[in-house]
Amino acid sequence: MPRTYRVGDLNGTRVLLTGADERLELALLERLSTAHPGCHVSVAEPGPTLAGPLDVIIHCAPALEPPFCPDTAFARHVLPLPELYHRLPAQPGPPHLLFVSLAAYSGTERGTVPESRWEHDADWRAELALARAAREEAERSSHRPVPARRRLRAARRAHRTAGPRIVAREAESLRRAWVHRRLREQGESRARALGMSDTAALAAALAERAAEELWGEHRLTILRPSLIGPALRRPYPGWSEGRAMTYPPEVASVSGPGAVVDIVPADLVADAVLAAAATAPKPGRPHYFHFGAGTAVPPWRGQERDRPHRSPGPRGVYVPSHVGYDDREMTALREAAAPSGLYDFDVRSIDWRTYPDAVRQARAARRLGEPVARKDALSVRPGPLTRADGASAVFDLDGTVLASDLVESYVWTRLALLPRRAWPAELMSLARDLPGYLMAERRGRSDFVHAFLRRYAGTGEAVLREVVLKTVGDALLHRVRPRAVRRIREHRAAGHRTILVTGTPEPLVAPLRPLFDDVAASRLHTREGVMTGALAAPPPVGEARALWLNRYATDHGLDLARAYGYADSYSDRAFLESVGRPCAVDPDARLLRHAVRHRWPVARWGAHTAGRWTALAAAVPPAGDRTPPPAGRPAPPTSKDTQ
Amino acid sequence: MSKPGFVLDVDERTAPTLLFEGENVRVQRLPPGSRVIYPPASLPGIQDVDAAIRHALLHPHGIEPLPELLQPGMRLTIVFDDVSLPLPSMCRPDIRGRVIEHVLELAARRGVEDIELIVANALHRRMTPSELRHVVGERVFRAYFPERLRNHDAEDHDNLVHLGLTGAHEDVEINRRAAESDLLVYVNVNLIALNGGPKSVSVGLASYRSLRHHHNTHTLRHSRSFNDPPNSALHRSFHRMHDVIGGQVKIFSVETTVNGDSFPTAMTFLNKHEWQWNAVDRAGFLGVRHGNRILPPTLRRRLLNSLKAPYGVTGVNAGTPTAVHPHTLKNVHRQQVTRIDGQADVGVFGVPYVGPYNVNSIMNPVLAMCMALGYLFNFYLNKPIVRRGGVAIFFHPLPKVFHPVHHPSYIDFFEEVLSATTDPEAMETAYEEKFASDPWYIHQYRTGYAFHGVHPFYMWYWGAHAMQHLGDVIFVGADPATASRMGFRAAPDLAQALEMAADTVGSSPSITCLHTPPITMADVR
Structure with a gap:
């Protein structure tokens, strides 16, 4: 039974965004500055304490580029949360944390995934320590003489003419690549042992656990969107600045028949986030939302071969007949937010015929604005000279x-x-x-x-x-x-x-x-x-x-x-x-x-x-x-x- | 009495005409109704050249005989034309060497000891020791090289002297040794009507400061043609400068002329009319044509550069430059001029492989253009062969090859200047100064064997009159990219070229072909 939500007004609230690189963060800034001018928005500055007092903190998990090592993945995904906690300004009660998590929509689950706490046994502190220890161990074993000599020989074969210093530098980069590969493999096997699809999924799950632990007694909302795509309407159809993970639709055909690539436009996600931010949960009873296009997305049918769905696939690609992401809470939130007219995040309003066209047109327009690629775009020509002293x-x-x-x-x-x-x-x-x-x-x-x-x-x-x-x-x-x-x-x-x-x-x-x-x-x-x-x-x-x-x-x-x-x-x-x-x-x-x-x-x-x-x-x-x-x-x- | 020049009217039975096509030769069937201008037959050479030289030195025009001008203790400087004349180079012994030997003999008899020999190369490249040896002869070379036989250095400002301004405010600046000599003996080979007379000293020993007053677009556009001194602004400037020089330096000019024997007897087909060819001549022609194609370019050029002309000397005259020159010009006209009535819509010319500026070198596209629009177009008296707005068709492949030692500034001219503009006036204003004063080009000119940095511009100005006069210029067999860089069009053969020319002159134009070699001048009435 979904809860009842009361969506408040963001006028007069003090909202902090922890970054401005992600596409969602930029979309949030756009929405806040146009539709909620009465809201006080700030972006976190580096420093020991955040400038306060604050009412809402919105933290978006960073879109990670695979492949990744567990310790760097955890450092980017999980560690910001305890850091955030320690940087909170001195104020009577901690602010409402809205955490946009990347934990769901990986397609490896089966059945309907509920909008609630993610069930797993991983302890985020233990996993962090384990990852750090794994890195130390990998670094140590990379210095063993036999493989080190082999790498030096390979570097010398390829770079001998450039001189001994460059050979040493290249051998070192080979060693770092070896360490990276080893850590990646260890991370993947550890994640699978814990029941996750890969390191990224594990990192996302651990981040949620950390948030729940740190904000458990306070107001916490966790919103899990699927892939954040170009904007539908605002600021213009096809807007797509900022970092985000998206794939072309052909990826779905690789994954098997009936697979979908679940993309939601960034402006809808931003409105959903703001609606959730305006709905303060009770302390100790966090809200969970899933936001995806779900069954509204037309499946891009790949080859109709009876090929089993390959897992783990990329995040955001799944077969709707195998796994579904429950969105009843989200629907309830939407209905509660509808009367105010300020929040527009109805996925049913997406016209799936015109949306991809608008995205393509925006991409083409952007390309036209760029300088024309010359015939050999691979190499740059030496440029004209200017007078310069000391040159x-x-x-x-x-x-x-x-x-x-x-x-x-x-x-x-x-x-x-x-x-x-x-x-x-x-x-x-x-x-x-x-x-x-x-x-x-x-x-x-x-x-x-x-x-x-x-x-x-x-x-x-x-x-x-x-x-x-x-x-x-x-x-x-x-x-x-x-x-x-x-x-x-x-x-x-x-x-x-x-x-x-x-x-x-x-x-x-x-x-x-x-x-x-x-x-x-x-x-x-x-x-x-x-x-x-x-x-x-x-x-x-x-x-x-x-x-x-x-x-x-x-x-x-x-x-x-x-x-x-x-x-x-x-x-x-x-x-x-x-x-x-x-x-x-x-x-x-x-x-x-x-x-x-x-x-x-x-x-x-x-x-x-x-x-x-x-x-x-x-x-x-x-x-x-x-x-x-x-x-x-x-x-x-x-x-x-x-x- | 040798046969005069004539104009051949081409019909269906006429043998194809021999044309030079850069380093190769071809025979081209011209459309019926075309006219081909043939020069007078080669005049017989003087049998006793030494006697003729002696006679000339003892009976000069307008000045005392040479022995009377030579005194012990005087400074004597002998100046002679550089390797750019004659074309092709003359077999040994070169006429200049013979004259110089006579002069030195007379000077030795009169007790003159301070003698120097200078090459009048102006802004051309210096002559190499072997080229010097070829021109002055072995004995003179061994006696005088290197201390007393050298090239003129137009950038050695310590050894230039400014003699003053002409009435038209033109600087006259020449070689110091020549200007400060008691007597200057100039030995020339007057190959075409452009050379000789007042041009010899005022140009051959000058500096850039002097030359820029007449080597420019305006002067060349008003030289119609520069082979016709009375109608040439270039020559009027030479006369003005000569008046300044003549007032301060005593000049004894020895002018020689040669006949039309430009090619060795082994290549008789080049010296005979096409309808007189026998089987041997035909075989010779085919051998040259195919051999040229098979040979690698370096070897081909080496062979061509080794061809020396067995010229006969048709006249040796001496005197002051202004007094002796009319006699010389009479000999030149006798050998080269053919009268033709009426201009044509289209002129057809074969461009030879050698010009004044690529002796023992490579004819790059800029030099080919100078040869075509400069020299070949200007081989006329009274009126150009082609009517105003007509089309000139040249046979030359325009290969994009440059000699890196002789013509370094040409490469930069082709790449930088021609890609920006082909208008001679525009390039004169924007680029000439930069090339003329570039220290690297000056270094190459002074210590290497490079033409002066400004020289490619002069090549372009040489064609300025033609560019203004003609409606279109088409190069047959040329690389289209190179042709269009220079502002011309390219066609694969004559038929296509005439089709392209139809845009300008219509589909049945009158055609005149200038048959060179040997050098022919058209007197157009």
């Missing part, structure tokens, strides 16, 4: 500004310096050593640079500089990317400091020097003007590049948050992460994945760049000019020296 632009050379790499530039110098008859021997020696270099590259970019630059042993530094002035410089200019040069000049024009960082030896970078304010390249050690093949300082590649940049920024007072970074390989990930505006240029596969995931701009600068063979042909001096200067002797000043 800088840091460029990688190989693969970014130049289409060539260390090996190619080395081949140019060899072809330019050696007579033709020595070429086959040199190229054979390069081919022989190639596997060794590939292995070094796998170990790390810095290892590769060290190993490869050893080939420069025995070359005179002045000889190298001279040959760069002539043919090798031409070959290099052939392989310069015009789009990159344009970007560098744009930075210059905007007053930014332009910096080049590369593992290429310093003499080979000379033709591009005028474009940059500073150049950091590999410095080869020389003895009496002849290079020994060793490096005078660690080359600024891989992780060392990020460290170099940090030191440079400190020395020159640059703000890295406003710095632009351009690089093309995954080994530059640490460098790109250290600048405020990274940009991946023609990135390799791993860097592209990383860039898209983090919404970094991706640039393609390959247009109008000459090919490898054209550059190689340019590096070879024409037959008539072949006068290889002797090694070690400084070159005579040429007419091109316009210094």
